[in-house]
Amino acid sequence: MKEERHDAVVVGAGPAGSVTAKTAAEHGLDVLLIERNQEIGVPVKCAEGVSKAIEKFVPVDKRCICAEVKGANIYGPDGTKVVMQGGEMEEVGYVLERRIFDKTLASEAARAGAAVRVKTEAYGIIEVNGYAKGVYARSVEGDTRIYANVVIGADGVESRVGRWMGINTQLLPSNISVCAEFLMCDVELNKDYSEFFLGNEVAPKGYAWVFPKGGDCANVGLGIGGDVSGEKHRAINYLRAFVRNKFPDGKIVAEMYGAVPLSGPLNESAADGLILVGDAARQVNALTGGGILYAIQAGEIAGDVIVKASQENNFSKRRLMEYESRWRSTFEKRLETGFKAKEFFFGLSDKDLNTLARSLAGIKITELSTSALLLELVKRNPKMLLGLAKILL
Numbered sequence: 001m002k003e004e005r006h007d008a009v010v011v012g013a014g015p016a017g018s019v020t021a022k023t024a025a026e027h028g029l030d031v032l033l034i035e036r037n038q039e040i041g042v043p044v045k046c047a048e049g050v051s052k053a054i055e056k057f058v059p060v061d062k063r064c065i066c067a068e069v070k071g072a073n074i075y076g077p078d079g080t081k082v083v084m085q086g087g088e089m090e091e092v093g094y095v096l097e098r099r100i101f102d103k104t105l106a107s108e109a110a111r112a113g114a115a116v117r118v119k120t121e122a123y124g125i126i127e128v129n130g131y132a133k134g135v136y137a138r139s140v141e142g143d144t145r146i147y148a149n150v151v152i153g154a155d156g157v158e159s160r161v162g163r164w165m166g167i168n169t170q171l172l173p174s175n176i177s178v179c180a181e182f183l184m185c186d187v188e189l190n191k192d193y194s195e196f197f198l199g200n201e202v203a204p205k206g207y208a209w210v211f212p213k214g215g216d217c218a219n220v221g222l223g224i225g226g227d228v229s230g231e232k233h234r235a236i237n238y239l240r241a242f243v244r245n246k247f248p249d250g251k252i253v254a255e256m257y258g259a260v261p262l263s264g265p266l267n268e269s270a271a272d273g274l275i276l277v278g279d280a281a282r283q284v285n286a287l288t289g290g291g292i293l294y295a296i297q298a299g300e301i302a303g304d305v306i307v308k309a310s311q312e313n314n315f316s317k318r319r320l321m322e323y324e325s326r327w328r329s330t331f332e333k334r335l336e337t338g339f340k341a342k343e344f345f346f347g348l349s350d351k352d353l354n355t356l357a358r359s360l361a362g363i364k365i366t367e368l369s370t371s372a373l374l375l376e377l378v379k380r381n382p383k384m385l386l387g388l389a390k391i392l393l
């Protein structure tokens with residue numbers, strides 16, 4: 001088997017992996033970024049909505065933006081509309097073109113000096129004395145033993161890298177959102193707002209979305225709880241029903257399936273010689289399903305920490321835990337609130353959801369953030385949402 005050696009190997013070239021690779025390479029580390037797919041950013045498994053706050057972390061080229069929206073319209077099961085404006089909710093602000101966005105991030109990593117290799121899949125970990133010391137990878141050129149001082153698992157929702165090092169990354173069905181999405185054209189849509197549809201008939205333990213993609217096109221999709229998905233009750237069955245009702249004449253030009261981890265973050269995202277970032281570390285807001293912003297922030301922190309660990313030649317879990325404490329102080333609170341709120345809302349009946357939506361109808365919520373929405377709901381429904389109030393306070 002061929003062998004090679006690098007300072008760091010990053011598994012997965014999504015936003016988390018590319019930003020980690022870029023940050024580390026910029027500071028002079030010899031980084032290899034591997035991606036199992038033949039093209040970075042493809043297939044797109046995302047609704048592509050993101051807050052404009054993304055610009056605080058990475059430059060977003062115009063070519064990466066398909067649409068810009070003012071806010072979100074959220075519809076209760078009976079059609080009651082709640083309008084939110086502003087810019088702090090994970091998934092609302094820009095609708096990206098991820099096939100370009102993800103490639104741009106990987107190109108930036110390459111420009112900073114990282115080696116990027118597509119069609120290369122990690123299939124095992126090299127472990128020496130309890131430390132991750134690299135990965136086994138498969139490509140068209142055969143198998144390679146890739147040695148590295150530190151391994152970064154940025155391998156998304158299906159992550160195996162953490163498991164290989166004994167981290168429990170298992171997701172219960174109730175903590176997975178099973179998603180189906182169509183890219184549709186020739187649809188009549190609200191181009192200024194991303195729209196969310198709630199209800200047990202539309203998407204049990206989840207929601208449906210219509211995110212404008214420019215012109216008369218939109219990402220139309222939904223996610224349902226993994227524990228309610230079953231024969232004839234698959235996400236695709238719900239999506240077909242939704243589209244039949246909402247866009248009977250629309251044209252489907254692409255179809256995709258994917259999953260979002262809704263477990264809240266892992267208890268531990270580092271081990272000796274290993275760091276997990278992004279979906280692999282379950283850094284997703286479980287209420288909204290938004291993970292792009294967290295993947296990018298975690299990638300920046302991870303890149304910085306592995307640079308320091310390299311300078312000190314110390315890749316112990318203890319040293320790498322700086323990554324864990326920094327991402328937790330940066331965004332753990334938001335993930336925690338999202339998780340607890342998800343647990344609460346997923347248990348509500350359509351009747352309850354209608355009551356909540358009606359309590360906000362006609363009010364303009366000007367701060368578009370998950371916590372602003374939750375606080376407004378608690379204010380207007382104190383008795384019903386006593387449990388939720390306890391979570392938030």
Ligand SMILES: Cc1cc2nc3c(=O)[nH]c(=O)nc-3n(C[C@H](O)[C@H](O)[C@H](O)COP(=O)(O)OP(=O)(O)OC[C@H]3O[C@@H](n4cnc5c(N)ncnc54)[C@H](O)[C@@H]3O)c2cc1C
Nearest residue numbers: 012014015016036046047048049122156258278279291292
């Ligand atoms: C249907 C759907 C809709 C979504 N909508 C939104 C949204 O609107 N807004 C938002 O913020 N978030 C959304 N998300 C979540 C968002 O897509 C993720 O949180 C984000 O992509 C996480 O980035 P990542 O880099 O951690 O993982 P990914 O983007 O999943 O990247 C992981 C990469 O690792 C590669 N890989 C996996 N295993 C290996 C291996 N063994 N070897 C080499 N490469 C490997 C994969 O091919 C992939 O390219 C959505 C997710 C889904 C499924």
